Amino acid sequence: MFREFNKSLRVRITFFSFISIIVIQLIFILGTYTIYGRYVINNSLDMLSINTNETSILLERIIGSYIKPLNIISNIPHLNTMDWEEKRGIIDTNYNGFYDEVAMVDIDGQAKYFDGTVLDLSDRMYIKKALMGQSAISEMLISRKTGESVIVAAVPIVGPHDDIVGAILGRLEMVSLFEDIKTTGYMQSSQRFIVSSGGSVIYSELGAHWFRDNNFEDKLRDFVHTENNNGYGVKIQKYEDENYYILYSQIGDYQWSLYNVISETNIMKPVRSLLYLSLVCSFIFSVFIMLCTYIAIRKASRPINELDQLMLRGSEGDFSVRAKFNRQDEIGRLGDSFNVLMDKIKSLTYFDVETSLPNAIVFEEDYQAIVNTDNSKDKLGLLMIEVDELINTKNKRLDIYVTIIEKVVKRLKRFVPANSVLYKYTDNAFAILIPDTMNIVSPVFEEKISMFLADFEEKKPLDNHFVVNIGYSFMKDNPSYIDLINAAIAAAKYAKKDHHSSIKRFSETMLDELNYDAEMKLSIANALREKQFYLLFQPIVSLRNQKTVKAEALIRWSHPEKGNIMPDKFIPIAETTALIMDIDYFVIDEACQLLRSRQMNKHKLFPISINITSKTLEQEDFVSKLESILMEYQVNPSYIEIEITERVVMNNFSKNIETLLNLRKMGVKISLDDFGIGYSSLSYLSKIPLDFVKIDKSFIEAITDNKMAEQVIKSIIQMCENMSLSVIAEGIETIDEARFLLNNTCLYGQGYLFSKPQSIEDLKFEFDVL
Template sequence: MEQISTQTMSHNGFLMFLAFIIASVSAFMALELAKRVTGESTSSHRVWLLFGGTTLGLGIWSMHFVAMLGHASLHDSTYSTWVIIGSMVPAIAGCILSFGLVSRNKTWMTLLQSSGLMGFGIVSMHYIGMAAIQGVQLELDPSWVLLSIGIAWSASYLSLWVGFFSSYSTKRTTFPVKLMFSLMMGTAIFSMHIAGMRATIITPDASPVSRIPIDPTLLAWLVTSIVFLLFGTYFIAYALDRQIQKRDLFQKTILESTTDAVVTTTSDGEIRYQNQAFAHLFEGCAPEPFFQDYHPLLSAQQHFYQPVQIETNHRTLEVTSYPLQDGTNNQVLWFIRDVTKTVASQRMIEHMAFHDALTDLPNRYKLDSLLQESILRERSVSCLYIDVNRWRFLSDILGHHGAEELILQVANRLKHTIHPDDVLTRIGPSEFIILLFAQRSSLAHQKAEKCIKAISSTFDVDGTTLELTMSAGISHFPKDSSSPEELIQFARLAADESRRDGENNIKSFEESSRPQILYNIEIEKALVTALNQEELTLVYQPKIDLKQNRLEGVEALLRWQHPQIGTIAPSDFIPIAENTGLIHSIGHWVIREGCRTWVRWQRTGIRPFTLSLNVSPLQFAREDFVDTLQSILLETGMDPMFLELEVTESSMLSYEASTREKLTQLHQLGILISLDDFGTGHSSFSQLRELPVQVLKIDRSFIVNLFTDRNQEAIVRSMIQLGHNLGMKVLMEGVETSAQLEWLLKESCDYVQGYYFSRPLSETDVPFHVKETTTYLEFEKR
């Protein structure tokens, strides 16, 4: 039989070119796969190892059979299906094993070993594939076989070196460079096939064929389909992986850029990921494998979603954990935030809420808390009330700054008389209370004598020499009273008695002082039934818009006419209502009655105007305040756009998150917020900027001495400018003269109210006032 020479046989140029392209694309995939099979032995690494090795092996196998089909002399040959399938195994196994070996240990020895494995797999695939040709006998030329082995090893060495050892394996490689290496390695792989074919001498014979032969045309379609399916699958997976990498990079960038520390751990606390913020947070600490090694309170058993504060490295950290569950992968996500400044601010705010702003002594709120605690523990306590005599006269002489300097000196002297177990508090401009507990409660009189001696020496305030006297009153628990309010009231009444007896006197509470207390108790009892007996009424003080020269709205004022006691001033019963909790029912009545009245006014045909309602700090602090207000608005049918709530400056002192949230909810409902009695509290500019307040109401005390105190004009002018700079309207209370009005017009004050325009009106008088009054200004200063 005539031998077939593979050196002289004709070729199908298209199929040979296609084989070369397949070899080059396979090389391109090898470069991309190298970056994905490098690293730790993770599930993702193993998947890419198997998928990449299989794809590359099948790519080289496909190249081999496409090239074989390109030989014209073999066009009529058939192939053994099982041998063809079997030829895939060494190619795939060689690629997988070589990738796995070189990805774990990058040394020159592993490069030689892994390239040998891949080259052996490629050569084995080639000659096993040649054995699949049926009806022929094959003879091999040893020299060409050795050359084909050398080319296969060299091609494998080149691809693995480029993918794992060269500089292109660690840095971002441009597409032209990748293409160049792909064509070089494709040429090497294709050359190996040519060398292998030249090493084979084919002699036709009549040997029986396989029971399952495969036609070359069918094989060509099969191989082509496998090639395109394989490459298509690879590039889809590659594109998806690129998107996943972009997503992971994006997420990692976010996690690394956040100022919060982010950590993921296993359920037992082993750290799997930590961002740079975590390392910075525990800077100076040696790296630890477990989360709890950084601090004992960083426990893996912490409840999810519940922030926990821990102290470490002079910092306060807030730690919150969240479950990360994905099938069998149970991990924990930790967020660690440095809240040192926040906690310090909260502590400062709490300190401000319970301490006097000027002297930094505990204030009335702290005093009540201490007394309540002592009474609950049934621990005896003495209340020593100290009041500096003639304080109003001294304040007028010294002015605001001088009065503050004097009270600071008084407070400092009193501090030096205090035993570590005693407590000194400031509850008024010139009023102090000292608490003595347990056995020391019997020393209240001696303590008062020390205080008198301490302030008997002269004071120097800005060059002015002053001599002060004081009045002291003492009450005891449980001897005299059983509540903090009574204890303080009795001590105050005793101090008043001592003042009547002369200066620097000390007096303990006696039964003769009870009438005033009984009067307060009578008011308290009568207040319980005042609502049901319809003794409470509302009157309405007009508020004037100076720029529009018209009525802007009315403020509802509470009045109490008792059938036996007579007229009771709000200053007498409101504090009692707040102390007893009756302020809530009274406050709800005021809101409901005010809204009903506004609706009745609209039915008379007058134009709508705002209705201002005062809200007690205790009433505003209730969690259900906003819900209750909404239900009243729905019940009465009042338009919330014309409702204004006046909240006192002192009720915003602590500026808690709940207060801000309530104000925001009210603002979203369209309700106006007015800051009442501005200037008498301690609000900061930053608080005012952040709160949704539309109107600042300057307390009437600032206008009383507007023209007699040279500093008062500057103070009020600054308040008006401050309100305008914060984007708020400004209202001045207590306007009673035309001179005051002219000055406020000149300073661009927005609203005013006071007896100059009208005294408080009854419900029925308001519509007549609105209809009959056409102008409020008697001069043209706008």
């Protein structure tokens, strides 16, 4: 039940509606009950107050009728002589048995009865009042003869001179009085009692326990004494956790008061009956409303349930589901929004957001559709096009990434064969699934690819270091889906080794080389951890005096199993990963340690030239890291020379120029290595902040037998002099090469003529070869 409550919205709404209705009705009913109850209580008390006052008036008349015979007797002629023996016969004749007993009281309070009894009643309040000239009634007394409850009425006897000479008494049994009271001023649900001014209960319709349990007689006396002067009023008395309303009214001048008692329960009985009826009706009404609400919500929520089922189907991959609500209300708009959402999800699931090309999911589905056609699968081919550095650019410069991706897609679409589809396979890779491999090997297709690659290389700007690598494979060579994909990816990765845009067809030998590269990457990482790399230094010599002016730091690898490994075997592999940056920083750190050590030991200091690759140069924090290393070893920046190649500069031209400028501001020298190969050097050389230009050794080797090479070298030297750049010739191996260079004002040289790369201990600073 609880789980169903949590799961079902309509159950929760129905439940909360039911509870809300119940609460609202309860508040209304209880509020009405309270207000109406107060009204009924006040109205009942008003009516009872009137009844009490009217009853007290009737009782005053009844009591007056009891005293009237005594008044007649007191007015008998000559009774005021107070001669009891003389007048007792007259008195006996006149009271006619109305009273149980009659007595005459003299001025001293001595009462004389018919049976000859004489009692001293001077201390009785009602006697005192009678002797003071007032008619009075006693408290309830116990008859000395019968033992029954009686009251005594006393009327003054007036003497001849209008003075009080005595009083006449008449005793009356309470039974007759009670009978008269019971027939007077009756009100349903109320109970009455009469109390004298002394606090004695003269008459009561309440049970005796009511007084006893409440110690009411003591309280009553206090109450009577307090309220006696008011004549009438209302008092609330608590009894057994119930409120009782006591209305009182004084009975004439007889010091008796009538009290009417009614409980709050009796007053509220009809109201409570109405409350119970209201609660029952309210519950029935609430149940009815709950059922109506449930039915209405169930009907209204049916489209939502349908939408829930559609969403469930959509979550399971069925993106064709659509809501069909022919409604203009919120449910209809919700259905329309769901349809738009499903269209968007379908688009996001099957199509690339940036290019709108079908993605890898569609690629796999199309592949399965093709291979399921027996006559087509042997002809299936796949091209995988990877754009190098595309992901890094997306993370750094989204605007450049968007521009590049648009241009690449636009150009790729030009050579997609008929009946083939271009897919966005990964963030930096596209795929073309070709059902008929004849399209791949056709001259027209090959020409289109060649034009695409040439166009891409030609039109990319100086600061665009993107390279397009294309690999392709055939289904007949790779029968499974995974094999076909992996083969094309492997061919694209192999094409990356050319360092320029190219295309490769997959072959098994590629896997051997790629596996070798993977193993080599692991070995390089291990070599860095275990410090298997070390530095050799090749001097750069002044051709004028044959003295070493600086040295180039060259890294070597002492492998514990394979021996010494030359840089050309591991540097190109490291350049494809972040390991190359670790190698660059290793060389910088070792060079700075060496300079610091020679400085501490007061050995000769010389600038060290360090080769830096493009990945390291393009790092945002390269300049700050280099500065930190120089500060750590307290090395003057002028002793460090950063050596870069044309390819390194061109990879990200604008960014690299900014970095080089910051390095020169630090005092670091900049040298351009392998000058003269790869790019139209003369057109952009003026834009690069340089101190030295190193002529590539291929030009030096051609000096002796190639007049054109001599002219090129002369032109380079002349141009550099005009730009105030120092020239260093690389790869000098003969005296003739050195003399030619010196005669053409090339001041610095480097090569085996002077020295092979040496350890720092074997490095020479003076030569005598010219």
